[in-house]
Amino acid sequence: MRESTGGTRERIKAVALELFTEQGYEKTSLREIAERLDVTKAALYYHFKSKDEIVTSFVEDRLELIDELIAWAEAQPPTLETRRALIARYADAMFTSEQPSVMRFFEQNQTVLKSLSAGQQMRGRLMKLAEALFRGDDSPSAQLRATLSLFAVHTSWFAVRTPHISDEERRRIALEVADELLAPIGQPAGPAR
Amino acid sequence: MRESTGGTRERIKAVALELFTEQGYEKTSLREIAERLDVTKAALYYHFKSKDEIVTSFVEDRLELIDELIAWAEAQPPTLETRRALIARYADAMFTSEQPSVMRFFEQNQTVLKSLSAGQQMRGRLMKLAEALFRGDDSPSAQLRATLSLFAVHTSWFAVRTPHISDEERRRIALEVADELLAPIGQPAGPAR
DNA sequence: GTCTATATGCAGATAGAC
DNA sequence: GTCTATCTGCATATAGAC
Numbered sequence: 001m002r003e004s005t006g007g008t009r010e011r012i013k014a015v016a017l018e019l020f021t022e023q024g025y026e027k028t029s030l031r032e033i034a035e036r037l038d039v040t041k042a043a044l045y046y047h048f049k050s051k052d053e054i055v056t057s058f059v060e061d062r063l064e065l066i067d068e069l070i071a072w073a074e075a076q077p078p079t080l081e082t083r084r085a086l087i088a089r090y091a092d093a094m095f096t097s098e099q100p101s102v103m104r105f106f107e108q109n110q111t112v113l114k115s116l117s118a119g120q121q122m123r124g125r126l127m128k129l130a131e132a133l134f135r136g137d138d139s140p141s142a143q144l145r146a147t148l149s150l151f152a153v154h155t156s157w158f159a160v161r162t163p164h165i166s167d168e169e170r171r172r173i174a175l176e177v178a179d180e181l182l183a184p185i186g187q188p189a190g191p192a193r
Numbered sequence: 194m195r196e197s198t199g200g201t202r203e204r205i206k207a208v209a210l211e212l213f214t215e216q217g218y219e220k221t222s223l224r225e226i227a228e229r230l231d232v233t234k235a236a237l238y239y240h241f242k243s244k245d246e247i248v249t250s251f252v253e254d255r256l257e258l259i260d261e262l263i264a265w266a267e268a269q270p271p272t273l274e275t276r277r278a279l280i281a282r283y284a285d286a287m288f289t290s291e292q293p294s295v296m297r298f299f300e301q302n303q304t305v306l307k308s309l310s311a312g313q314q315m316r317g318r319l320m321k322l323a324e325a326l327f328r329g330d331d332s333p334s335a336q337l338r339a340t341l342s343l344f345a346v347h348t349s350w351f352a353v354r355t356p357h358i359s360d361e362e363r364r365r366i367a368l369e370v371a372d373e374l375l376a377p378i379g380q381p382a383g384p385a386r
Numbered sequence: 387g388t389c390t391a392t393a394t395g396c397a398g399a400t401a402g403a404c
Numbered sequence: 405g406t407c408t409a410t411c412t413g414c415a416t417a418t419a420g421a422c
Contacts, residue, residue, distance in 0.1 A: 002214055022304075030416070039389090043388050046388070111215070140358060141369055142367045147352035150382045155341070159336060161336055236408065
């Protein structure tokens with residue numbers, strides 16, 4: 001417990017993220033977060049002026065990161081190579097980060113997040129990311145494929161149930177499937193039978 | 194408003210489903226549901242003994258339906274044809290039903306549903322459905338593909354952003370992509386590059 | 387920077403009249 | 405089958421002492 005000096009804000013973020021992800025935003029009370037940290041509710045209000053400001057705090061880092069990816073992609077030609085590189089970079093961000101669970105939190109709290117500005121921003125950003133993935137081919141199937149390739153990355157943590165599988169292996173599988181989904185995008189015609 | 198006699202229970206279900214889906218389960222109060230129906234909260238308690246019993250009421254129909262699909266699939270050989278037929282039947286159920294939004298509700302309230310028994314049952318059932326889709330090939334990539342094929346059906350309503358597109362067209366696109374995802378399952382080796 | 391104490395409000399739920 | 409009235413509890417949030 002070395003970090004008790006000054007690190008309180010970070011500890012609040014970490015605990016809140018964990019509880020929000022597990023139980024949901026609405027079901028997690030500030031009392032619960034405070035108890036877990038062995039402080040009082042009032043202490044939380046010193047660090048964050050409201051409950052949803054806690055959410056904002058850990059969503060913002062991700063927004064920046066996604067913005068960078070989008071900007072990078074838009075500077076590239078809309079080729080398959082670009083799409084693949086983009087999803088790979090995104091997967092790196094998801095798997096590498098110290099807190100991969102920000103996206104899990106987001107997935108698990110979609111509806112609630114609609115009414116939070118942080119949530120709306122994140123929603124918008126993921127839309128733009130999907131757009132960057134199908135850029136140059138806005139056919140319905142390309143749109144669906146692009147979105148699903150993001151889901152491949154997001155859901156591999158639970159969709160792959162094999163026990164004891166490593167994160168690196170999950171990432172590899174996710175990208176294998178994502179690549180296949182991206183392949184037909186931008187082709188003259190989809191792989192209709 | 195012909196159904197005002199006796200149809201109250203159904204009207205409650207319909208409004209609750211809509212609000213739960215849009216705003217989330219926790220954020221939607223019984224007061225809000227009651228106001229929308231122009232009745233009092235107490236009236237709701239005549240029809241349902243608790244808030245989560247409302248959820249249970251509209252989840253149960255779906256459970257049965259999914260159970261039938263699973264049972265059917267398990268009676269078939271684990272071939273690609275079976276997988277494709279299964280996802281097609283599932284898509285029919287999703288798109289045909291009078292209330293396709295039950296699954297939307299479920300997607301949007303995952304975390305909250307963890308603590309509701311109806312939610313746990315639905316979770317379990319979707320897991321089994323995914324298993325039925327990769328039956329005979331439990332490789333990690335097959336598991337991910339099977340899960341994503343379900344997502345293709347579930348998410349086509351928002352992932353495909355083309356305006357004025359019909360439900361039938363969405364269903365067709367979803368199945369096109371789902372079929373592609375299912376194709377490599379059960380093959381000697383995945384389509385590694 | 388963290389505390390105690392408290393304000394204020396709405397949630398889910400029940401009792402019992404009509 | 406729907407109402408009014410009310411219970412009980414916990415939520416977010418604030419004021420002000422230490």
